[in-house]
Amino acid sequence: MLEKTFDAASVEPRISEAWDEAGAFRAGAGAEPGAAPYTIVIPPPNVTGSLHMGHALNNTLQDILVRFERMRGRDVLWQPGTDHAGIATQMVVERQMAERQEPNRRAIGREAFVEKVWAWKAESGGTITNQLKRLGASCDWSRERFTMDEGLSRAVLKVFVDLHKKGLIYRDKRLVNWDPKLLTAISDLEVQQVEIKGNLWHLRYPIEGKRFDAEDPSTFIVVATTRPETMLGDTGVAVHPEDERYTHLIGKNVVLPLVGRRIPIVADEYSDPEKGSGAVKITPAHDFNDFEVGRRNNLRVINVMTVEGAIDIANNAEFLKGLVVDTELQETLVSIEARDRFEARKRILAMLEARNLIEKIEPHTHMVPHGDRGGVPIEPFLTDQWYVDAATLAKPAIASVREGRTTFVPKAWEKTYFQWMENIQPWCISRQLWWGHQIPAWYGPDGHVFVELSEAEALAAAAAHYGAPTALTRDEDVLDTWFSSALWPFSTLGWPDDTAEVKRYYPTSVLVTGFDIIFFWVARMMMMGLEFMGTEPFKDVYIHALVRDEKGAKMSKSKGNVIDPLDLVDEYGADALRFTLAAMAAQGRDIKLSTQRIAGYRNFATKLWNAARFAEMNGCVYVSDFEPAAAVDTVNRWIAVECARTVKTVAEAIEAYRFNDAAGAAYRFVWNTFCDWYLEFAKPVLQQDGDSKSKAETRATTAWVLDEVLKLLHPFMPFITEELWAATAREAGLKRPAMLVTTRWSTPGTTDDAAADEINWLVDLITEVRSVRVEMNVPPASQIPLVFVAPDAVIRARIATHEAVIARLARISSIAVVEAAPKASAQIVIGETVACLPLEGVIDVDAERGRLAKELKKLADEIGRIDAKLGNPAFVAKAPEEVVEENREKREEYVQRRAKVDEALKRLG
């Protein structure tokens, strides 16, 4: 006997273990011989991460696809793994070392530090994969990969070296986004714009050759800036060429306050006459726009900061070049040198103020770039870094989507993809970190670079180049983590080795991910897949929504509105959470998650459980050769047809990534069709004494539908369905040939319109009787007679067939057939049939009259509406034939019904 309720907490671990023991998730498990492959690579979560709602949604959807295709007999591989998350992981380990008061990484050296990171990974790196298992994610865990694995690292090396040899990776000196906290370059994508309430400082820069007088605007030019501390590195002032206020100054110099450098006033369209004063200071070493302006106008590039973002001028030859160290500059050097950039800002402003060089201070809200990991404002910084020529690699990747070889679902995301890909910038891939793939570049004594797969090959190349064996030093830097993630769809399958898995499982079937990493990851996989495999890495890209809190706010730690999916699993069960996410995963809209909704789907799981209990209690045991199409009883034929229809709907919806439609169709069938109606119809048969053919058929049908439902729901609710699959057999003393996870998806079914008509009539009848009972205030417990007025042969047969059901579900004491409607009764029109509830002395005749009159009016309105349409010659002429016909038929139905209701009303007198 099944337990009274489904206990997710105790069942889930047991089922997980059983799947594991059966090897049910292994690549190809349960596949038909010769089946086509179905591959998904997991978006590798960050190894330092723990499961959040986004992961829960992302992996639930993938698991639905994977379980569905596995059950259909495809050769399924769901490839799991994690990425090494260079910066994040290095930070985690450094923080841990600090907490333990251990010497920092520089003190212990690179090798020892990297060892510590590996040790950390061995101990804590499995957190998120274990959490995914709790969700039921049916990845082939035996194939789990990590971007720093030996094999994946070889893939990285090969890609780097090959791209370098093709000229698609190169070293360049450019301004990069520098994180002064983490001391590394980061890519454009890792920069987040944060709105900051700052100031716009209007500074007076004295014109060379004039005696500065704060009262006399002709002696200075006002520049507006949000970052006054960078003024130390100013090498020009730009004004718009057509800005008449400044034309006379173009070509003149200003004397840079606090420093004394003569810097030119140049004309450049970058300067916006509408903004600030219309004149802007140019600091090419510390601003991306200024860098371009400087380049156009031949301005010097003077870096005035250290990598930590502190002022570095006292021993800075480039800064001091051409300067005379007078008392003013001496004061500046003493006061500002080595100060952090924000402290330097305060001091510089104070010094400018003291010299009356600040014209005004305007509060100014603007976007300030921050490093997404370090969280501090990034500093544009001039350094040598490695770059990927993304523009070249992007071209075939754009074509793939344009020409439909890879499709985004929903299609709207293709626009986003194109927009970014068509304006793509060189990708800075070097990072000044220790944790990651060290760049395979070695430098000779003269700085000549050798990029090879190994040190030995580099040395050999150097010997050839220099004509003698030459010592080399390896580039210290590592690669952006996304560089290795870009190879994920083939590196995880064993590439660059020529493995059977690469041949079989590449390209993958679909990539499931959130829109936030289209740029970071999807685009880069497209580029690398095309370049190295010659084929797009995936056929479809399904972009799902973001999970938000109930109010629609993005979940974030700082807002404190993060819901831990595992808390929900604990409270409602993994199945309920999964079903909720699937049901809410409508394309193109974010998910506002509310616990009420999850509770609702937990109730659904309970409903399913109870239906199985009911079946069990009534001896509904699976009959192995049961053939639904051969069923005799109408209700059995009907439910089999409804079930088959649902199977089809759900399958088509999953194929189209319409998860909410799939979940909705399954839900409605199980609850509203199977439980609310079929099982109720079955009760009189199942609960009659003795055995009958009908009882046996109903038992077999119930068991069969239940099995179909378990299969249908398994991709969404794997735990409860797997549990019931085993339990329903066990209780009957049977054993299933296979676990549900590898059992074949449901078979195509039959149609039977006659059965559907009959059951729809029955449902309408019962619903109407119930409704009238309530309206007429018939006490719920009382049984009342039902009288059919002159039914035809078909209806008579239906009445005879379903008498017991009608009596039970509509609480009817007796059913009779008469030629004329009894007086003072409530009358119900079902199609062409009139049925009466003779309630002489019970019903309120006026109320009944009102009820019928209301219905009559409704019918008249409908008919009027259709008449208006059909009376419109343009409609009849232009609308499609079937629409016109449909309206005629509908009108005919309404007219007939109106006649019946009208008669009923007249009978009341």
Added chain:
RNA sequence: GGGCGGUUAGCUCAGCGGUAGAGCGACGGUUUUACACGCCGUUGGUCGGGGGUUCGAUCCCCUCACCGCCCA
């Protein structure tokens, strides 16, 4: 400033050329032996405003308003 998306029942959302659906809530009833995480019934919407195309518009086009997100 540029781009994208949204605005449908009290709430959360489906639908997207033939005048609207679900879940939750609300209200009323119900301990009928699968299930009160249940059952039965009821209520509830000029589909953001305006204009256009069409025989017909929640659905297509234009426009306005408000709300998000991304990029400057």
